[in-house]
Amino acid sequence: MTERYVVAIDQGTTSTRCIVFDRRGQLVSLAQQEHKQYYPRPGWVEHDAAEIWRNVERLGPEALRRAGATIDQVAAVGIANQRETTVLWDRATGNPVGHAVVWQDTRTDTMVGQLDAAPGAEGVRHRSALPLATYFSGPRIRWMLDHHPGLRERAERGEVLFGTMETWLIWNLTGGLHVTDVTNASRTLLLDVHTLDWSAESLAFFGIPRAMLPEVRPSIGVFGTATAAFPGVRIGAALGDQQAALFGQTCFAPGEAKCTYGTGSFLLLNTGAELVRSTHGLLSTVAYQIEGEPAAYALEGSIAITGSLVQWFRDQLELIASAPEIETLARTVTDNGGCYIVPAFSGLYAPYWRSEARGVIVGLTSYITKGHLARAVLEASAWQTREVVDAMNADSGLALKTLRVDGGMTSDNLLMQFVADVLDVPVVRPLAAETVSLGAAYGAGLAVGYWPDLEGLRQNWHRAGQWLPTMEPAKRESEYANWQRAVSRTFDWIQA
Amino acid sequence: MPGTVQSIERAAAVLRLLAGGNGRLSLGEIARSLDLAKGTTHGILRTLRKVGFVEQDRLSGHYQLGAAMLRLGTGYLDVNELRSRSINWADPLASRSGEAVRIGTVLDGQVLVVHHVFRPDDTFQTLDVGSLLPMHATALGKSLLAYGAAPPASLDRFTSRTIGTQRELAQALRLVRENGWSCDIEELTPGEASVAAPIRAYGGLVVGAIGISGHVERLCDSRYHPLPHLVATVRDAARAVSRDLGAARR
Numbered sequence: 001m002t003e004r005y006v007v008a009i010d011q012g013t014t015s016t017r018c019i020v021f022d023r024r025g026q027l028v029s030l031a032q033q034e035h036k037q038y039y040p041r042p043g044w045v046e047h048d049a050a051e052i053w054r055n056v057e058r059l060g061p062e063a064l065r066r067a068g069a070t071i072d073q074v075a076a077v078g079i080a081n082q083r084e085t086t087v088l089w090d091r092a093t094g095n096p097v098g099h100a101v102v103w104q105d106t107r108t109d110t111m112v113g114q115l116d117a118a119p120g121a122e123g124v125r126h127r128s129a130l131p132l133a134t135y136f137s138g139p140r141i142r143w144m145l146d147h148h149p150g151l152r153e154r155a156e157r158g159e160v161l162f163g164t165m166e167t168w169l170i171w172n173l174t175g176g177l178h179v180t181d182v183t184n185a186s187r188t189l190l191l192d193v194h195t196l197d198w199s200a201e202s203l204a205f206f207g208i209p210r211a212m213l214p215e216v217r218p219s220i221g222v223f224g225t226a227t228a229a230f231p232g233v234r235i236g237a238a239l240g241d242q243q244a245a246l247f248g249q250t251c252f253a254p255g256e257a258k259c260t261y262g263t264g265s266f267l268l269l270n271t272g273a274e275l276v277r278s279t280h281g282l283l284s285t286v287a288y289q290i291e292g293e294p295a296a297y298a299l300e301g302s303i304a305i306t307g308s309l310v311q312w313f314r315d316q317l318e319l320i321a322s323a324p325e326i327e328t329l330a331r332t333v334t335d336n337g338g339c340y341i342v343p344a345f346s347g348l349y350a351p352y353w354r355s356e357a358r359g360v361i362v363g364l365t366s367y368i369t370k371g372h373l374a375r376a377v378l379e380a381s382a383w384q385t386r387e388v389v390d391a392m393n394a395d396s397g398l399a400l401k402t403l404r405v406d407g408g409m410t411s412d413n414l415l416m417q418f419v420a421d422v423l424d425v426p427v428v429r430p431l432a433a434e435t436v437s438l439g440a441a442y443g444a445g446l447a448v449g450y451w452p453d454l455e456g457l458r459q460n461w462h463r464a465g466q467w468l469p470t471m472e473p474a475k476r477e478s479e480y481a482n483w484q485r486a487v488s489r490t491f492d493w494i495q496a
Numbered sequence: 497m498p499g500t501v502q503s504i505e506r507a508a509a510v511l512r513l514l515a516g517g518n519g520r521l522s523l524g525e526i527a528r529s530l531d532l533a534k535g536t537t538h539g540i541l542r543t544l545r546k547v548g549f550v551e552q553d554r555l556s557g558h559y560q561l562g563a564a565m566l567r568l569g570t571g572y573l574d575v576n577e578l579r580s581r582s583i584n585w586a587d588p589l590a591s592r593s594g595e596a597v598r599i600g601t602v603l604d605g606q607v608l609v610v611h612h613v614f615r616p617d618d619t620f621q622t623l624d625v626g627s628l629l630p631m632h633a634t635a636l637g638k639s640l641l642a643y644g645a646a647p648p649a650s651l652d653r654f655t656s657r658t659i660g661t662q663r664e665l666a667q668a669l670r671l672v673r674e675n676g677w678s679c680d681i682e683e684l685t686p687g688e689a690s691v692a693a694p695i696r697a698y699g700g701l702v703v704g705a706i707g708i709s710g711h712v713e714r715l716c717d718s719r720y721h722p723l724p725h726l727v728a729t730v731r732d733a734a735r736a737v738s739r740d741l742g743a744a745r746r
Binding site for chain 1: 576583590612
């Protein structure tokens with residue numbers, strides 16, 4: 001067999017990567033390129049979708065070159081992408097309409113507040129299984145239609161198209177196929193999560209023309225054949241990055257959960273064929289759908305700021321030169337010295353969903369050094385995980401037994417030990433830290449028969465590291481109480 | 497690495513080497529440590545001497561850091577940075593070899609384990625990041641010693657195979673430099689073996705070592721020689737990490 005590899009495109013918030021995997025799910029080569037972040041106004045975050053596509057075109061061949069592989073050795077390509085980021089483009093020219101509006105962008109704040117109180121909002125919430133929030137794509141489409149003169153008319157005529165990043169990439173890879181997958185579609189507020197198709201009522205509620213939307217497809221199944229970047233290779237999967245990580249961690253059974261520690265952190269729990277509606281501030285989302293099979297659902301706890309708090313510590317406070325040095329600095333002290341940092345930089349996500357909250361540093365005394373601040377930065381990620389796990393346990397009625405972790409921050413041993421300590425469960429890192437890319441590769445390989453079935457993929461999962469809880473229960477409870485008091489100090493900071 | 501000057505990278509590596517070694521080094525030692533030609537090394541040293549970063553002992557002709565360097569401080573690659581940059585290559589090494597992987601760097605004459613990947617058989621294992629290993633009795637330590645780390649003052653004996661004299665050690669290290677990789681065969685623990693190769697940063701400076709360890713029967717042939725395909729896998733991983741850290745392809 002000449003087909004030896006599967007390639008994943010991981011189109012993330014700060015960079016795009018192409019990764020080549022072998023049959024054992026091991027990374028063979030990687031090519032990565034950051035793209036420019038645009039911050040035109042406070043709360044606005046934009047990307048240039050054309051730049052991102054150019055990066056994919058360059059990185060694909062580069063990754064193959066580094067693997068010493070030829071294009072005919074690639075069985076399939078899969079896509080994992082930053083979710084909810086909204087791209088509009090001209091069907092005829094393929095040129096983006098303005099910049100893509102990124103998932104962190106809060107420009108739709110006022111509009112979402114009004115829509116949330118409007119008649120029909122309850123129906124949208126019910127059909128999408130999501131709260132109305134600036135996080136999701138639907139309001140961004142509406143905002144762009146409202147703010148670009150003449151755009152709505154062109155969208156109604158089907159001359160302007162909408163897509164999240166995977167849609168934009170597949171359009172460019174195939175030269176004009178306009179499709180999305182169920183996981184990305186489930187993050188728009190426009191999808192009916194039961195029928196897995198666009199809801200006419202929700203589209204009417206937001207005033208978004210059906211003609212501009214892509215066709216909704218299963219996540220895993222052949223979308224089409226690439227004509228650019230990977231000419232002749234089939235596109236076998238597209239998944240939102242967090243769903244891809246769940247798949248890459250082989251959390252195929254109900255009750256299995258993973259947390260990806262990146263810029264933000266995302267804990268997903270597979271709930272199986274049943275959609276569980278959260279009463280504790282979590283999101284219900286589609287986990288994945290294999291072509292010809294029913295969809296699997298998940299509960300998701302999103303934490304806005306984890307790795308980006310470390311980046312802030314590095315770039316804005318300049319107390320460290322590189323992100324990994326946070327651990328070196330944190331190890332100069334033995335505890336947080338009574339200091340807590342709650343990074344509600346753009347409000348709090350799960351389980352609070354308070355957009356008016358803003359960050360605090362509490363417990364400051366003249367005793368506090370930069371080492372204590374570094375500890376507080378790392379501990380913030382762990383406590384936020386604890387809050388989400390508590391909500392998940394309450395919603396699912398099951399107690400989490402083990403947390404599978406991945407993402408860049410899993411290289412931080414101090415953080416991983418602290419997560420195990422505050423959750424009081426073992427924290428396990430798999431042999432492949434790049435689970436987002438791996439999930440996309442697994443999906444694509446599964447779609448074309450490179451891997452036979454889910455069980456075959458499970459065989460690839462191995463434990464590479466494990467942190468066991470060591471914290472005294474009394475200490476855990478008192479620290480958690482302190483953390484929660486610190487969180488309460490962030491509420492109601494922004495006044496209407 | 498486009499847009500950078502190779503000779504400056506090499507000069508920086510020379511300085512790091514002098515800052516980390518035990519005092520003065522000869523031209524030959526420096527050239528060997530960095531895997532550079534003697535002529536090239538001499539040109540770099542002459543330039544560094546001129547700017548005061550390096551001084552030369554008039555009698556022995558050996559080199560040491562100059563007074564101007566003392567004000568620049570001595571920041572090696574942060575160990576957590578090293579782990580973060582090598583994690584993507586340590587995992588495939590564990591997968592391909594089927595053995596546990598460790599990455600080590602020098603701390604006070606010992607090997608500090610900065611990263612540990614479990615043997616991928618899902619048996620119970622404990623992370624030993626932060627623990628210390630002897631330099632002369634481990635493959636990791638020998639890779640570090642062979643390329644510039646100060647040798648330990650005393651050679652503690654752990655098994656009947658542990659290297660016991662400085663002369664034996666010097667010979668073993670010469671072999672490491674010739675081969676580009678190191679091993680320990682039951683030198684720390686009976687029944688256990690390890691294979692390692694150096695991790696190089698810019699200019700060829702060795703900043704750490706990556707290696708595998710496991711049962712001697714799995715790592716070695718019947719003549720107690722490490723299996724060639726395992727050695728190649730370890731060296732590939734070391735090269736991949738080195739490339740990410742900015743070392744030139746070799």
